[in-house]
Amino acid sequence: xxxxxxxxxxxxxxxxxxxxxxxxLRIVLLERHDAPIVSWNVWANVGSxxxxxxxxxxxxxxxxxxxxxxxxxxxxxxxxxVEAAGGDMNAYTSFDETVFYINMPSRTMSVGLDVLADAxxxxxxxxxxxxxxxxxxxxxxxxxEDNPSQMVGEKLFxxxxxxxxxxxxxxxxxxxxxxxxxxxxxDFYHQWYVGPNLIFIGVGDFRxxxxxxxxxxxxxxxxxRNPPAQQIPLDPPxxxxxxxxxxxxxxxxxxxxxxxxxxxxxxxxxxxxxxxxVLGGGASSRLEQRLKEKEGLVSAINAYPYTPRYPGLLTIGxxxxxxxxxxxxxxxxxxxxxxxxxxxxxxxxxxxxENLKSSRIYEKQTVDRLARKLGFFSGIAGDLDYExxxxxxxxxxxNDDLLKVAEQYLQPERMNLSLCHPKGExxxxxxxxxxxxxxxxxKKKSRPSSEVRSFRLSSxxxxxxxxxxxxxxxSIRSVSLGGLRAEKSGNxxxxxxxxxxxxxxxxxxxxxxIAEESENISGHFDGFSSSNLFGIGSLFLTEKLTEGVNLFxxxxxxxxxxxEEIQKEKEVIYTAIRNREDSLPSVAIRHFLxxxxxxxxxxxxLLGTKKSVQGIRREELIRFYQxxxxxxxxxxxxxxxxxAEELNERLDQKFKKRxxxxxxxxxxxxxxxxxxxxxxxxxxxxxxxxxxxxxLGTTVKNRERYSLDMLSxxxxxxxxxxxxxxxxxxxxxxxxxxxxxxxxEEGYLMFYIGCDPQKLDLSxxxxxxxxxxxxxxxxxxxxxxxxxxxxxxxxEMELQKNSTxxxxxxxxxxxxxxWKEMHRYPQEIEKVTAEAVLAVAKKYxxxxxxxxxxxxP
Numbered sequence: 001x002x003x004x005x006x007x008x009x010x011x012x013x014x015x016x017x018x019x020x021x022x023x024x025l026r027i028v029l030l031e032r033h034d035a036p037i038v039s040w041n042v043w044a045n046v047g048s049x050x051x052x053x054x055x056x057x058x059x060x061x062x063x064x065x066x067x068x069x070x071x072x073x074x075x076x077x078x079x080x081x082v083e084a085a086g087g088d089m090n091a092y093t094s095f096d097e098t099v100f101y102i103n104m105p106s107r108t109m110s111v112g113l114d115v116l117a118d119a120x121x122x123x124x125x126x127x128x129x130x131x132x133x134x135x136x137x138x139x140x141x142x143x144x145e146d147n148p149s150q151m152v153g154e155k156l157f158x159x160x161x162x163x164x165x166x167x168x169x170x171x172x173x174x175x176x177x178x179x180x181x182x183x184x185x186x187d188f189y190h191q192w193y194v195g196p197n198l199i200f201i202g203v204g205d206f207r208x209x210x211x212x213x214x215x216x217x218x219x220x221x222x223x224x225r226n227p228p229a230q231q232i233p234l235d236p237p238x239x240x241x242x243x244x245x246x247x248x249x250x251x252x253x254x255x256x257x258x259x260x261x262x263x264x265x266x267x268x269x270x271x272x273x274x275x276x277x278v279l280g281g282g283a284s285s286r287l288e289q290r291l292k293e294k295e296g297l298v299s300a301i302n303a304y305p306y307t308p309r310y311p312g313l314l315t316i317g318x319x320x321x322x323x324x325x326x327x328x329x330x331x332x333x334x335x336x337x338x339x340x341x342x343x344x345x346x347x348x349x350x351x352x353x354e355n356l357k358s359s360r361i362y363e364k365q366t367v368d369r370l371a372r373k374l375g376f377f378s379g380i381a382g383d384l385d386y387e388x389x390x391x392x393x394x395x396x397x398x399n400d401d402l403l404k405v406a407e408q409y410l411q412p413e414r415m416n417l418s419l420c421h422p423k424g425e426x427x428x429x430x431x432x433x434x435x436x437x438x439x440x441x442x443k444k445k446s447r448p449s450s451e452v453r454s455f456r457l458s459s460x461x462x463x464x465x466x467x468x469x470x471x472x473x474x475s476i477r478s479v480s481l482g483g484l485r486a487e488k489s490g491n492x493x494x495x496x497x498x499x500x501x502x503x504x505x506x507x508x509x510x511x512x513x514i515a516e517e518s519e520n521i522s523g524h525f526d527g528f529s530s531s532n533l534f535g536i537g538s539l540f541l542t543e544k545l546t547e548g549v550n551l552f553x554x555x556x557x558x559x560x561x562x563x564e565e566i567q568k569e570k571e572v573i574y575t576a577i578r579n580r581e582d583s584l585p586s587v588a589i590r591h592f593l594x595x596x597x598x599x600x601x602x603x604x605x606l607l608g609t610k611k612s613v614q615g616i617r618r619e620e621l622i623r624f625y626q627x628x629x630x631x632x633x634x635x636x637x638x639x640x641x642x643x644a645e646e647l648n649e650r651l652d653q654k655f656k657k658r659x660x661x662x663x664x665x666x667x668x669x670x671x672x673x674x675x676x677x678x679x680x681x682x683x684x685x686x687x688x689x690x691x692x693x694x695x696l697g698t699t700v701k702n703r704e705r706y707s708l709d710m711l712s713x714x715x716x717x718x719x720x721x722x723x724x725x726x727x728x729x730x731x732x733x734x735x736x737x738x739x740x741x742x743x744x745e746e747g748y749l750m751f752y753i754g755c756d757p758q759k760l761d762l763s764x765x766x767x768x769x770x771x772x773x774x775x776x777x778x779x780x781x782x783x784x785x786x787x788x789x790x791x792x793x794x795x796e797m798e799l800q801k802n803s804t805x806x807x808x809x810x811x812x813x814x815x816x817x818x819w820k821e822m823h824r825y826p827q828e829i830e831k832v833t834a835e836a837v838l839a840v841a842k843k844y845x846x847x848x849x850x851x852x853x854x855x856x857p
Contacts, residue, residue: 016374016384017208023224024195027215028374028384029208032367034470035800038109038204039367041101042120043375045199046192048172049095049165049310050230057172058180058188060093061130061137065185066100067091067718068129068728070122075129076728078115079719084786085111086793089718095166096309097379098193103368105793106205113211117218120198123189127182132731137177139734139756142687144171148420148582151246152254152317156418159244160258160313163233195224199378203371232310235260241415241434247423249685252579253320254420257332258313261305261409264380270393271405272305272314277352278344278402279303279335280316283503283515284351286335287316293511296568297321297328299575309380313416314409321575325419326433333437336410343403351519356394358522358541360387364471366800412438452809452819455648459655460631464809464819465644468802472542474640475802476552479810482534482628485601485744486665493608494616494624495534497569499527501621502536504565506558511565514555521547525555531602532744533811534628539803542641549647553654556629561621570613577607584690584855585754587681592692592853595677596748600670630662631655637810637819639802670746672696672849680854688734689757689856693767694750695846700742700815706828707840708740708749713787714779714837721770721783726753732763744815749844757856775841778834792826 016030047059067089069075082089087104089112100120102112144150154169161167171177200219202211238260261272280287280303291297301318320328344352363369377386417434419427455463483495503518503525504511518525523540536556540548580586590605597603607613638647672695698704715722715738722736733755741747751771755763779787798804805822812821 017212018384019212021195021216021220023220023222025219025222026199026378027212028199028201028378029206029211030203030370030374031206031208032203032370033205035367035796036106036205037103037367037797037800038106038112038202038206039101039103039371040109040112040116041099041201041371041375042116043199043201043379044098044193045096045197045379046098046227047094047096048168048170049232050192051165051168051172053168054176055180055184055188056168056176057137057170058185059098060171061133061177061180061185062189062193063091063093063098063100064133064137065125065130066119066123068133069124069126070118071124072118072122073115075126076719076724078119079717079724080782080786081111081115083717083719083790084782086789086796087112088790088794088797089115093170094308095170097375099372099375101368101371103797105796108789108793109204109206113214114218117215120193121219121222125182125185125189129728130182130185132728134177134180135731135756136727136734137171138174139688139754141171141174141177142756143734143754144169146584146686146688148248148250148252148254151248152256152418152420155244155246155420156256156258156315156416159242159418160260160416162235164235164310165232166308166310190223192227194227195222197227198222199375201371201374201378203367203374234311238414240413241417241437243431243434244418245427245430246418246420247425248420249683250420250422250579250582252575252582253323253325253422255318255320255325255328256418257316257329258416259410259414261307261312261314263309263311264307265382265386268405268408269305269307270390271397271402272307272409273356274349274352274394274397275339275402275406275410276304276314277355278339278348281352281355282519284512284519286338287332289512289515290335291318291328291331293568295331296571297324297331299572319575319579321571323425325427326429329417329430329433329437333412333415337438339402340406340410343399343406346399349399349402351516353394354522355519357391360391361471361473361541365473365802366797453644454819457631457648457652457655459657459659461634461636461655462813463636463648463651464638464813465642465647466639466805466809467642467644468639468805469641472641473539473802474542474545474548474638474642475537475539475806476549476636476638477535477537477803477806477810478556479533479535479635479637479814480628480630480633481532481665481744481814482633483529484531484604484606485668486534486624486628487601487604489604490612491616491620492604492612493573493606494620495529496606496608497566497573497613497616498621498624499529499534499536500569500572501561501565502527502555502559504569505560505562506554507560508558509554511562514551517547517551521551523548523551525551529606531606532815535810537803537807545642549650549654553651557654557657559625561618561625563618566618566621573607573613574610577610577613580607584683584686584688585752587683588690588692588853588855589750589752591679591681592694592750592851593748595679595853596673596694596696596851597670600668600745602670602743602745626660627663630659632662633664633814635810635814637806637813639805639809668745670696672846673851674849676848677851679852680856683855683857686857689755689760689854691753691755691760691764692750692853693850694748695844695850697740697747697749697844698742699744699746700817702742703828704840704843705740705742707832707836708844709791709829710784710787710832710837711774711841712738712740713791714783715770715774717790719786719790721774722751722767725770726763726766730762730766732759732766760854760856771845771847775838775845778838781834784834784837788829788832791829795825
């Protein structure tokens with residue numbers, strides 16, 4: 001029998017229906033009918049904090065195993081059922097929780113409901129599957145150890161927490177993972193993953209009372225018992241700064257800083273959230289403006305409070321541009337200390353509050369994000385009604401309140417520093433710099449959505465507007481043909497550089513004014529460049545429509561390409577070019593493309609090379625921009641809470657300017673490699689091998705691309721052939737995938753494998769066998785149905801976002817396949833036959849014209 005206990009939540013979150021089953025399991029259901037999508041989640045209040053040093057990683061291992069089979073569903077069936085229903089399933093583990101979820105179209109919601117309930121109430125933890133999955137987790141640990149961004153964070157937590165379990169990596173280590181037996185795993189699961197520790201959360205297009213009745217029978221068999229009593233050791237107050245230095249085989253310098261702060265439910269957290277926004281919450285924040293824009297010390301920097309169930313950290317993360325961690329540390333502390341001494345300006349406080357307010361709206365865009373939010377309030381805060389008083393506190397805070405909190409928590413003796421750097425570099429001075437912080441501080445002073453409407457501005461620009469009044473958000477996107485395809489080796493990288501500079505100065509605004517103005521309206525404005533396209537996108541609140549449209553048009557139509565900003569962005573790109581060697585999958589892909597397209601721009605790196613970027617002059621950037629941004633080469637797409645007619649009139653006035661003559665891009669030729677090419681790049685002291693293997697593909701206008709998408713879905717995904725065969729059955733690889741990418745000219749088909757180097761030959765042999773199967777026999781009816789539901793379901797879930805809709809409309813129109821492709825795509829996927837999939841597999845998967853790229857130790 002269900003026991004109702006609450007049906008209220010903050011007004012912006014609507015009203016969820018809540019209940020508790022006799023076994024103690026709580027249920028939270030929030031109806032949302034603006035899109036035919038549901039998100040089912042089981043939130044377990046169990047995480048790595050509940051483990052011991054000897055069993056570290058067991059919750060993460062349970063996350064990997066939960067969808068691996070039940071008494072009713074053998075290994076592999078869960079993934080097939082979910083993907084055949086158009087769904088997407090996954091799980092994640094944190095310090096405080098383990099979450100299992102399925103997102104899918106509402107028309108097949110009962111499949112996901114039954115599968116998730118079955119998987120969490122009756123997992124079998126198959127012995128053979130557990131053995132394989134342990135090795136998968138070990139490979140995941142190896143991958144993390146190759147990733148400096150991840151390692152710098154792990155080392156930070158090991159430094160900042162002396163005794164608290166947060167100091168352990170969530171995935172555990174190789175020894176503990178391999179030492180976990182099936183019996184111990186089952187015992188741990190049945191002790192901790194019990195009714196009082198579980199919350200079922202559903203958000204989406206359903207009727208709450210109907211789902212409640214189903215859940216009573218589906219989840220009622222989970223046992224009632226209290227979880228084990230556990231005393232979590234808390235860290236004593238920190239009295240001196242701490243330092244962690246970690247040498248890796250990398251090019252860049254990755255630095256994280258942190259100071260201890262309270263847990264999420266503490267009364268000081270709203271003020272700390274505002275401090276995080278002022279310090280490093282966006283392009284106009286103090287750290288971004290000082291360290292990146294003005295002094296050029298970092299390529300990227302951010303700051304935010306991490307506030308879990310137990311005491312957390314205010315963290316500052318940065319990627320150094322030069323070898324100056326001492327200087328970066330000093331400047332960071334100067335900005336922190338300025339807040340401690342002086343507080344913040346009124347305009348900063350207003351901007352920070354607006355940013356947090358807008359994030360509250362953005363979180364409502366998709367059902368899965370809403371479900372995660374409900375889980376956090378239910379599981380971590382322990383109160384579904386927590387959000388409203390939190391935002392009331394945010395609105396009431398004044399400068400003096402933030403100053404008081406800054407003085408209490410932002411203290412030099414509480415600073416923790418983690419630095420991942422290239423091996424062999426000495427950093428003896430850094431400890432001295434860290435210890436000296438603070439010694440010389442100064443003394444104190446809804447309407448329904450409509451169809452897409454099309455217009456043509458008097459300048460010739462094509463405009464498409466889709467009114468969507470479900471949320472007060474607006475997304476505008478301008479797309480033009482260009483990008484990498486418009487480049488040559490001599491100016492390689494000019495598209496990417498130009499896209500960065502679109503937001504760095506106009507004829508009437510300097511870069512800092514642009515950053516401040518965009519944050520004043522709680523907006524995002526970003527230039528972009530890809531293989532085929534160039535443009536700018538934006539997202540902002542409807543109440544700031546006038547300001548948002550004015551800024552968007554100024555950035556697109558009047559960029560000034562200031563010389564000092566050009567040099568700054570070049571320096572950022574140089575760092576990115578140097579650091580891209582740290583991402584081994586990207587290295588393998590880049591070398592694959594360069595050999596597949598030896599004489600076509602698709603083979604060039606998107607960032608360019610240091611030499612090519614260095615040679616790009618301001619005059620070339622202006623010419624590139626003038627050739628690309630022309631009424632005959634611009635499509636504008638808008639999706640959101642707007643009036644289409646009013647926007648058409650407003651934009652028509654904005655685009656009345658003089659443009660240079662238009663010279664369209666010429667069609668370029670690609671060619672297959674005349675014989676198989678093998679490109680092996682060796683890297684020392686790495687843990688994993690990375691394989692990319694592929695062929696030339698097709699164009700965006702070729703109808704065979706639908707069959708290739710089906711081929712990709714059949715091979716990929718947790719229910720796909722590659723995953724089931726190479727990872728689940730044989731345990732050969734941590735990551736296996738297949739991708740079909742179209743272009744204006746021929747795109748590519750690409751297989752990717754990330755595996756233990758000792759399993760490389762077996763992985764390649766396994767891939768060859770799967771290629772032979774897919775090119776000789778048509779897929780089964782079950783595979784076809786799963787792939788169609790998977791593609792269509794995930795496509796429909798993406799259409800929840802205004803930014804996705806605007807991007808699809810503009811891109812499809814400028815590429816020549818028409819904006820109506822957005823609606824046509826699911827219908828075309830439904831038409832694909834097994835014979836058509838076999839035909840494209842035979843046509844495009846050609847071993848005699850292949851390229852193989854391998855990065856390995």
